[in-house]
Amino acid sequence: MAERRYEPHEIEPRWQELWARERTWEVTNEPAEGRGGPAAGAGLAANCYVLEMLPYPSGEPHIGHLKCYSVGDAIAHFRRRLGARVLHPMGYDAFGLPAENHAIKTGEHPRDSTAASIASFRRQFHSWGISIDWSRELATHEPSYYRWTQWIFLQLFEAGLAYRKEAAVKWCPKDQTVLANEQVDAEGHCERCGALVEVRQLEQWFFRITDYAERLLSDLDGIDWPEHVKTMQRNWIGRSEGAEVTFRCEDLDPADPVDYPVFTTRPDTLFGATFFVMAPEHPDVMRLAQGTEHEQAVHDYVNHALNETNEERGNAEKPKTGVPLGRTVTNPVNGERIPMYVADYVLMEYGTGAIMAVPGHDERDYAFARAFGLPIRRVIEGTPEDGGDEHGLPYAGDGPLVNSHRDFDGMPNREALAAIVAWLDREGKGHASVNYRLRDWLVSRQRYWGAPIPIVHCEGCGMVPVPEEQLPVELPEIEDYTPKGRSPLAAAEDWVNVKCPACGGRARRETDTMDTFVDSSWYYMRYCDARNERAAWDQGALRQWMPVDQYIGGVEHAILHLMYARFFTKALADLGQLDFQEPFQALFTQGMVTKDGSKMSKSKGNVVSPAAIVERVGADTARCYILFVGPPDQDADWSDKGVEGVHRFLSRLWRMAAETAERAGAPDPRFPDLAGARGDDLALARKTHWAIDKVSGDLRRFAFNTAIAAVMELLNDCSRLHETVDTETLRFALASAASLLFPFAPHVSADAYALLTGERVWEQPWPEADEALLESDTYELVCQVNGKVRDRVQASSGAGAEELKDLCRAAPNVIAHVDGHEIVKEIVVPGKLVNLVVR
RNA sequence: GCGGCGGUGGCGGAACGGUAGACGCGGGGCCCUCAAAAGGCCCUGUCCGCAAGGGCGUGUGGGUUCGAUUCCCACCCGCCGCACCA
Numbered sequence: 001m002a003e004r005r006y007e008p009h010e011i012e013p014r015w016q017e018l019w020a021r022e023r024t025w026e027v028t029n030e031p032a033e034g035r036g037g038p039a040a041g042a043g044l045a046a047n048c049y050v051l052e053m054l055p056y057p058s059g060e061p062h063i064g065h066l067k068c069y070s071v072g073d074a075i076a077h078f079r080r081r082l083g084a085r086v087l088h089p090m091g092y093d094a095f096g097l098p099a100e101n102h103a104i105k106t107g108e109h110p111r112d113s114t115a116a117s118i119a120s121f122r123r124q125f126h127s128w129g130i131s132i133d134w135s136r137e138l139a140t141h142e143p144s145y146y147r148w149t150q151w152i153f154l155q156l157f158e159a160g161l162a163y164r165k166e167a168a169v170k171w172c173p174k175d176q177t178v179l180a181n182e183q184v185d186a187e188g189h190c191e192r193c194g195a196l197v198e199v200r201q202l203e204q205w206f207f208r209i210t211d212y213a214e215r216l217l218s219d220l221d222g223i224d225w226p227e228h229v230k231t232m233q234r235n236w237i238g239r240s241e242g243a244e245v246t247f248r249c250e251d252l253d254p255a256d257p258v259d260y261p262v263f264t265t266r267p268d269t270l271f272g273a274t275f276f277v278m279a280p281e282h283p284d285v286m287r288l289a290q291g292t293e294h295e296q297a298v299h300d301y302v303n304h305a306l307n308e309t310n311e312e313r314g315n316a317e318k319p320k321t322g323v324p325l326g327r328t329v330t331n332p333v334n335g336e337r338i339p340m341y342v343a344d345y346v347l348m349e350y351g352t353g354a355i356m357a358v359p360g361h362d363e364r365d366y367a368f369a370r371a372f373g374l375p376i377r378r379v380i381e382g383t384p385e386d387g388g389d390e391h392g393l394p395y396a397g398d399g400p401l402v403n404s405h406r407d408f409d410g411m412p413n414r415e416a417l418a419a420i421v422a423w424l425d426r427e428g429k430g431h432a433s434v435n436y437r438l439r440d441w442l443v444s445r446q447r448y449w450g451a452p453i454p455i456v457h458c459e460g461c462g463m464v465p466v467p468e469e470q471l472p473v474e475l476p477e478i479e480d481y482t483p484k485g486r487s488p489l490a491a492a493e494d495w496v497n498v499k500c501p502a503c504g505g506r507a508r509r510e511t512d513t514m515d516t517f518v519d520s521s522w523y524y525m526r527y528c529d530a531r532n533e534r535a536a537w538d539q540g541a542l543r544q545w546m547p548v549d550q551y552i553g554g555v556e557h558a559i560l561h562l563m564y565a566r567f568f569t570k571a572l573a574d575l576g577q578l579d580f581q582e583p584f585q586a587l588f589t590q591g592m593v594t595k596d597g598s599k600m601s602k603s604k605g606n607v608v609s610p611a612a613i614v615e616r617v618g619a620d621t622a623r624c625y626i627l628f629v630g631p632p633d634q635d636a637d638w639s640d641k642g643v644e645g646v647h648r649f650l651s652r653l654w655r656m657a658a659e660t661a662e663r664a665g666a667p668d669p670r671f672p673d674l675a676g677a678r679g680d681d682l683a684l685a686r687k688t689h690w691a692i693d694k695v696s697g698d699l700r701r702f703a704f705n706t707a708i709a710a711v712m713e714l715l716n717d718c719s720r721l722h723e724t725v726d727t728e729t730l731r732f733a734l735a736s737a738a739s740l741l742f743p744f745a746p747h748v749s750a751d752a753y754a755l756l757t758g759e760r761v762w763e764q765p766w767p768e769a770d771e772a773l774l775e776s777d778t779y780e781l782v783c784q785v786n787g788k789v790r791d792r793v794q795a796s797s798g799a800g801a802e803e804l805k806d807l808c809r810a811a812p813n814v815i816a817h818v819d820g821h822e823i824v825k826e827i828v829v830p831g832k833l834v835n836l837v838v839r
Numbered sequence: 840g841c842g843g844c845g846g847u848g849g850c851g852g853a854a855c856g857g858u859a860g861a862c863g864c865g866g867g868g869c870c871c872u873c874a875a876a877a878g879g880c881c882c883u884g885u886c887c888g889c890a891a892g893g894g895c896g897u898g899u900g901g902g903u904u905c906g907a908u909u910c911c912c913a914c915c916c917g918c919c920g921c922a923c924c925a
Binding site (some may be wrong): 042204227228229231232235236238258264289313316344345351357364365437559628631634652705709713726780782784787788789813825829836 | 842843844904924925
């Protein structure tokens with residue numbers, strides 16, 4: 001027999017070419033009925049949408065991409081072979097800062113460097129053999145795509161969900177540009193030039209995601225996402241129940257008092273409020289201090305606070321600072337006049353930017369009161385073991401009210417809370433209220449490489465949307481990508497100066513571009529109808545595929561991308577553009593791939609390049625290894641030795657398949673009936689069916705590592721028994737191994753399967769385990785004495801409880817351990833064990 | 840501080856409340872070979888023992904149970920997210 005070698009570099013391109021030539025993985029938008037298939041019976045939707053998060057094309061794909069698409073491809077293949085028509089597309093999130101920074105440095109147009117990266121990604125995805133429907137490929141920087149990004153912006157604008165307002169934003173004085181939060185390091189330096197970042201008040205575009213806070217929160221209950229991702233989203237939305245309470249200030253003009261609402265989660269402690277604090281950014285702070293002895297101090301304090309970095313200001317450990325405003329407000333529940341302060345521990349962006357301070361029952365207010373010598377009043381009774389100072393304050397627990405009002409004193413605080421809110425409501429001094437931590441999404445960027453915001457500023461008409469038929473507003477060609485205090489687009493004078501679409505008068509284009517998260521908030525819908533030139537999508541096309549059945553990506557997108565995409569879906573559904581509420585029915589988050597225990601990075605020199613691995617051992621080995629190394633939702637450490645082990649396994653599988661095919665003569669699509677097999681043939685048939693059962697179950701729960709291990713076990717049995725079993729039995733076992741491994745290692749599996757059967761494995765239905773062969777007529781009964789294993793004996797599968805007890809009592813080593821003791825109890829677990837409890 | 844995830848051999852990791860350590864890596868031995876590479880076979884938690892067998896073992900301490908890596912309580916350690924959120 002000729003020596004046969006596993007040659008991935010011959011096998012892999014051969015199958016890739018066939019799949020490309022026959023467009024094997026393309027699906028049309030025809031309704032599913034015509035296709036039938038076993039899907040309906042299996043309870044699976046006949047149409048199934050499997051999607052991995054689209055890559056940001058920068059340089060070459062890294063090992064994290066390999067993991068993500070290996071997971072997604074395994075699921076896509078499995079669903080297909082269960083009978084579903086699977087949509088599995090690919091695209092590129094092509095706008096963004098790295099390409100722009102590269103352009104600033106080298107002068108190369110971002111479009112050119114992006115095109116080069118996309119070509120590299122596309123080439124590698126082909127070389128990995130990922131089953132992609134390439135007919136739907138898209139890139140977010142193409143005018144044919146961002147035309148519809150702009151269209152969606154206009155939908156939101158017209159619905160009042162996109163708006164402009166002044167906001168405090170991060171500003172780099174050296175680069176003369178606004179920075180996104182993520183471009184500022186922990187110490188408050190600009191990521192690119194290292195200059196200290198400032199805060200500036202500038203007009204910016206926002207999406208009104210806060211309108212959707214409640215639905216974004218409650219709809220989490222209906223989707224199949226990992227619990228930790230849901231928790232992160234819940235925390236980010238940060239819902240708090242409480243009350244809004246109005247404090248009145250009559251100091252400026254008694255005839256024209258000003259009302260300051262505050263949000264509190266503890267209206268039950270209202271009687272304990274002994275001062276009032278405003279955030280430094282609060283618009284009234286300077287007006288209030290004006291003319292008082294504190295005016296200069298307030299001015300200095302506010303300026304200092306605004307220039308502090310988040311890091312400095314956000315530190316809860318730092319001592320409380322602040323300045324009196326020299327004014328008072330009236331506590332609505334008892335008419336007390338309490339002093340006003342400005343302090344940086346109050347945040348403008350949460351609640352109303354002002355708080356009532358209850359030092360007796362809030363740690364921060366307590367610290368402030370201590371530092372400023374303000375009165376501290378207990379209004380809820382605690383117990384001595386609650387801790388705190390010599391008076392047991394601050395006390396955050398529950399208890400009856402004291403020192404409040406005769407109507408409420410003695411009442412448990414939770415009850416009092418409701419009663420006080422009801423009273424405030426009746427008096428018109430407050431009402432129950434819900435507050436969210438979530439803030440509106442700032443979407444404008446003073447950057448070149450993004451989708452232009454399709455708005456025209458007219459001297460007469462104000463903000464005018466660009467008419468739909470004029471979309472896309474294409475990016476102008478410019479020479480200099482460096483921002484200079486305004487968007488680089490502003491330099492393209494010919495482009496900026498336009499006629500107002502409404503009145504025909506002089507107008508200027510909006511020069512800001514959109515945050516790249518806008519582009520990626522709707523791409524999954526575009527795939528459903530990627531070549532539509534008349535609309536972003538056809539609703540009928542969406543109905544066939546959406547929502548995504550299985551979404552796959554890294555946890556780093558747990559909050560932003562996944563929240564924004566959910567917001568888009570809900571907003572567009574409200575606008576009648578879709579008829580579903582959630583974009584991703586199920587989510588799987590894959591863990592990171594590390595090397596030597598730490599994140600791969602160029603500076604550490606521990607980067608594993610997928611291209612180099614594929615070059616050395618082939619794509620099947622690389623894909624299989626990354627899924628075998630551990631549970632895919634957990635982090636995994638890359639080991640070159642481990643890769644070799646998987647390569648040996650695939651090599652053995654292919655070689656044995658080739659040898660067995662030769663021994664069997666011609667390939668044959670039929671398998672022998674092994675129901676009546678005996679001896680080793682029966683053992684191997686059983687192992688095969690065990691593996692089918694195991695891999696099927698493991699695939700459903702994303703346990704790819706144990707699925708691959710099961711095929712390894714099957715192959716180990718094949719080599720152990722290959723000389724004693726019938727060739728046909730071996731052929732069945734090996735073909736099954738190839739069939740089960742196909743979702744993970746498609747090329748070698750397709751090749752082995754074809755050698756043995758002459759068939760295309762991806763056209764075969766997923767194998768089904770034969771119940772009869774999963775059962776065995778005897779098994780090893782574990783015999784325990786007092787819970788410790790003392791012996792093992794053969795028992796027949798049909799044996800009853802009494803028979804099993806007898807077997808156990810008769811086991812030699814059981815006899816030795818029972819000797820001299822009394823059996824007080826006998827536990828029988830049929831099919832497993834007998835436990836004798838002795839005394 | 841709050842929330843989440845995790846802690847099992849030399850290593851990555853397996854284990855519906857029922858034989859702890861599947862599978863792989865590493866290590867040891869052997870076969871094939873003039874030799875090597877490749878491949879194949881066997882052993883491999885730990886301690887005692889020639890063996891049969893036994894003791895100990897899933898971060899720590901308790902609990903529930905005939906039986907706990909698994910369930911409950913209290914801690915310790917590590918990683919991730921959020922954090923002066925009123």
